[in-house]
Amino acid sequence: QSALTQPRSVSGSPGQSVTISCTGTSSDVGGYNFVSWYQHHPGKAPKFMIYDVTKRPSGVPDRFSGSKSGNTASLTISGLQAEDEADYYCCSYAGRYTYVFGTGTKVTVL
Amino acid sequence: QLQLQESGPGLVKPSETLSLTCTVSGGSISSSGYYWGWIRQPPGKGLEWIGNVFYIGSTDYNSSLKSRVTISVDTSKNQFSLKLSSVTAADTAVYYCARWDCGGGSCYPDFWGQGTLVTVSS
Numbered sequence: 001q002s003a004l005t006q007p008r009s010v011s012g013s014p015g016q017s018v019t020i021s022c023t024g025t026s027s028d029v030g031g032y033n034f035v036s037w038y039q040h041h042p043g044k045a046p047k048f049m050i051y052d053v054t055k056r057p058s059g060v061p062d063r064f065s066g067s068k069s070g071n072t073a074s075l076t077i078s079g080l081q082a083e084d085e086a087d088y089y090c091c092s093y094a095g096r097y098t099y100v101f102g103t104g105t106k107v108t109v110l
Numbered sequence: 111q112l113q114l115q116e117s118g119p120g121l122v123k124p125s126e127t128l129s130l131t132c133t134v135s136g137g138s139i140s141s142s143g144y145y146w147g148w149i150r151q152p153p154g155k156g157l158e159w160i161g162n163v164f165y166i167g168s169t170d171y172n173s174s175l176k177s178r179v180t181i182s183v184d185t186s187k188n189q190f191s192l193k194l195s196s197v198t199a200a201d202t203a204v205y206y207c208a209r210w211d212c213g214g215g216s217c218y219p220d221f222w223g224q225g226t227l228v229t230v231s232s
Contacts (some may be wrong), residue, residue: 001173003156034216038157045222046157046206052214089157093216097170101149101157 004029004090004102011108012080020105022073022090028100030071034093037066037075040104041086049088050075077107085109112136114207114223122201122230128194132207132223139188140165145210145217146190148181150203151225158203162210162217163190197230204228 005023012018022029022037029035037050048057050066053073063078073092077084090102118130132146139146147162161171163181171179175194183190194201204227208219 003158006156032216036218038219043224045224046219047222048218048220051218051220052216057220091157091159091218097162098172099159099217101159104156 001028001094001098001100004092004100006088006090006102006105008103009106009108011110012077013110014080014082016080017076017078018080018107019077020075020088020090020107022075022092022102024071024073024092024100026071028092028094029068029073031095032093033068035066035068035073036091037064038089038091039084039086040089046089080109082109112209112221114209114221116205116207116223116226118226118228120227120229122197122228123232124198124230125196128192128197128201128228128230130192130205130207130226130228132190132192134188134190134209137209139183139190140185143211143213145170145212146183147208147210147219148192149206149208149219149222151206152200152203160192160194160205199230202228202230 038046040046053068094100145162148160178195180193204225206225207223209221210217211220
């Protein structure tokens with residue numbers, strides 16, 4: 001199981017949109033619609049943001065949206081806010097009850 | 111509100127066994143539809159799934175760690191534990207425990223502990 005590939009960093013100004021990619025293989029991201037995303041402020045517990053590629057748990061703002069095309073999943077943050085500055089990780093089911101996380105992306109709000 | 115809290119030594123010597131416990135409060139570890147698991151983050155690196163356990167004791171492990179990992183559950187204490195044997199400096203990481211919600215088509219870690227740093231050093 002190799003880690004899913006994410007860009008090291010993305011940035012945007014308040015109000016703009018940013019998109020984070022998460023690239024895997026046909027054995028994980030491409031093979032299942034079971035991708036999730038997590039927001040992590042250092043020193044705190046990671047927060048569950050997206051599951052089943054596109055679904056939001058209750059309480060997550062609709063500014064956060066997920067999508068997938070082939071072996072690449074994406075998280076888009078629309079209307080970027082200062083509190084969105086954090087690290088973001090994707091996670092995919094990889095078959096046989098195993099899971100793989102992404103390398104992580106630091107989102108900076110300019 | 112569900113809370114998870116990791117506990118255990120912050121320093122482990124090379125070749126020894128790392129042992130951590132996660133105490134669950136605000137909910138029962140025996141609830142159906144949930145697994146309980148461990149995830150780690152080495153310094154400066156991304157997250158790595160270690161493994162999960164169901165309350166009856168069935169487990170799933172990351173194949174890269176499987177030979178060294180044991181995850182177990184103690185329903186009487188509402189706790190689950192991680193043991194990682196023969197540790198090296200590469201096992202230095204922040205270790206998180208998490209609840210995995212398996213109510214749908216797959217499982218997702220929806221509640222996490224704050225994490226605990228374990229350093230492997232002599």
